[in-house]
Amino acid sequence: MRALLYSLLSLATLATTLAADAKPSAAPKDELDDSEPDTVFNAQTVPPMKELGPGIKEEIAKGNWLVEYYSPMCPHCMAFKPTWQTLYEFYYTSKPIASKSEKDEDSLNSFTRWYDFKFAKVNCVTARDTCSDMGVENFPTIMHYKDGVEVKKMKGAQDLQTLSTWVEDILEAARPGSRVKGGPKLPKVGANSVETTPATKEEAKEEAKKEEVASSSAAESAAPSASVEAKPTKPTKPNTKNPNPSGVSVPLTAEKFQKLVTNTLDPWFVKFYAPWCHHCQAMAPNWNLMSREMRGKLNVGEVNCDVEKRLCKDAHVKGYPTLLFFRGGERIEYNGLRGLGDLIDYADNAVDVGSGVPDVDLESFHKMEETEEVIFVYFYDHATTSEDFLALERLTLSLIGHAKLVKTKDPEMSKLFKISTWPRLMVSRDGKPSYYSVLAPKDMRDARKVLNWMKSVWLPIVPELTSSNAREIMDGKLVVLGILSRERTSEFESAKREMKKVAMEWIDKQTQMFQLERQELRDAKQLRIEEAEDRNDQRALRAAKGIRINMDEIERKAVGFAWVDGVFWERWIRTTYGIDVKEGEKVVINDEDNRRYWDVTINGEPIRASRTSILETLSKVIANPPKISPKSTTGSFERFFFNIRGFCGGHPWIAGVGVVALLTVVSLWTRSRMRRKTFGNTGGFFQLGEKEGLLGGLNGGGKVD
Secondary structure, three states: OOHHHHHHHHHHHHHHHHHHHOOOOOOOOOOOOOOEEEEEEOOOEEEEOEEOOOOOHHHOOOOOOEEEEEOOOOOOHHHHHHHHHHHHHHHOOOOOOOOOOOOOOHHHHHOOOOHHHEEEEOOOOHHHHHHHOOOOOOEEEEEEEEEEEEEEEEEOOOHHHHHHHHHHHHHHHHOOOOOOOOOOOOOOOOOOOOOOOOOOOOHHHHHHHHHHHHHHHHHHHHHHHHHOOOOOOOOOHHHOOOOOOOOOOOEEOOHHHHHHHHHOEEOOOOOOEEEHHHHHHHHHHHHHHHHHHHHOOOEEEEEEOOOOHHHHHHOOOOOEEEEEEEOOOOOEOOOOOHHHHHHHHHHHHHHHHHOOOOOHHHHHHHHHHOOOOOOEEEEEEOOOHHHHHHHHHOOHHHOOOOOOOEEEHHHHHHHHHOOOOOOOOEEOOOOEEOOOOOOOHHHHHOOHHHHHHHHHHOOOOOOOOOOOOHHHHHHHOOEEEEEEOOHHHHHHHHHHHHHHHHHHHHHHHHHHHHHHHHHHHHHHHHHHHHHHHHHHHHHHHHHHHOOOOOOHHOOOOOEEEEEEEEEOOHHHHHHOOOOOOOHHHEEEEEEHHHHHEEEEOOOOOOOOOHHHHHHHHHHHHHHOOOOOOOOEEOHHHHHHHHHHHHHHHHHHHHHHHHHHHHHHHHHHHHHOOOHHHHHHHHHHHHHHHHHHHHHHHHHHHHHOO
């Protein structure tokens, strides 16, 4: 059989040679793009790697494809380029079948045809829409497609050995038994030659033994310092594994949970449920579909709390279903909606947690601002310690689904945002920066305080109101709520932009007023000090210097901005505000604490999503008392209760006197009623036992008789 195969190879070689002599310029290019110059590897010509674009789905519809998505402006992509090119040249010129011929370029012994495997790349600057359609979010990103279906994705630059291991697994699956254990001999990055003939089984066994000895000795020598390497700065470990290879939710027992979840750093999204729970049953299809979408991306599991009662108790599960995201010994509960899109969106955000806090420069930060509304930036320098970075890593879990967290030491970033002390934490919301006021490194490592600050600013300036964030947005402040419709695309985008401009302008005005009020208080303090010095009154001088300017004591009605989908929440909007979004975009100013709202301007016209309409109405609403009459979102009885509560909150002294007076009146009324009741009973007693009547009349008469 082998002799027959070699004969066919020889005939094919002869035919190829004759064809080459007849047409020297028709060298086979394997249908790859020749816009770049050819290269040479192992004395063989290698055509340029095929570059894909808008027609990528048709190109990759058949066979195995390994595609790199990159940006020529990305430093990581440029550093990774030689590794990717070396991988391509090495495998393109490799020989699937061992041959004694040194110059065997027969197409039957071609790596590309034998395994139906091709390499390609996509420039995401020139083909931005293509990369977006293929779900690319980071550069570089490498994806494996089989017959047009995505099988696995790797984010970030990888070393040659990791990529080769990935390719070998694909080739072994395509043609079982064709690849030997131990893998091929790899070239150095940038080299133009190496032995590409598959190793024999004996050589592979010897190499495997050597690698086992080397790895065991390396592990023993590295064991004492294992605790030192605690900072997960490189995502090589998570990327060498294939999380959730089957695309299913794995049933977890107590033993499996400890082995797979607790004792590893692998991210896991776990559902705790009970079979009899109706909510669990309703969510089950979406959970299973989400597990399938997370194939090769994120581990997904589930725990039956009827069976694993102790495990659920240890996890502090108090209701079903409970969804928890784990990474090592840390965890966070998912409290969002349970629709398929919501679960997938959360899981996609959770995937990036395993790779740690990414490092960015000014260019990549500006690119991130195009897609992210809220970005936390941690500025550090050469003096920042590993303890600081570990404290930063502890924040990542809590930010899943809320905002992105990045770190930087780029001087251009520090110059742009005027950072002069390190470490420093900043948040950029829609391009508007604000800073964490704490500067001491010790306080920066207090994860609880930092997280409390993050929670106060992690909403976009104009967020979308949903059931999961409604309380966070609406409670404790006046909210300018835009009621918009996604169905009218142009009006929808225009209204969102206008509301964002209004919110920015309002924030700037409030900041200026805040600074002006603080300056007035400082001036008043300085006048007191100067007056005391002029009178040489040391007691007054000490009192004036002891005055503390605390802006938090000044009462201000907080104002927020948000928008809501008027079509999706049509019933709630109609019953609460009496508004039908089909009539056009409207704006209401909602006061949730007092169950009231305003939907008209001072002229009685509906509030529109425009700068003039919103700002003029808002200034009238925040006046005390409001210059526009509000409407109520409640019934008459509840409205009376909230009016009383609002009056007591605004006039505590009058309310206190009123309560005392009311209690006094009630007490007097009660005592009067008791006296009347007692007088009725004692009236009969006096009538029957009255001394004068009883003794004078009855006794005297008796005696006369």
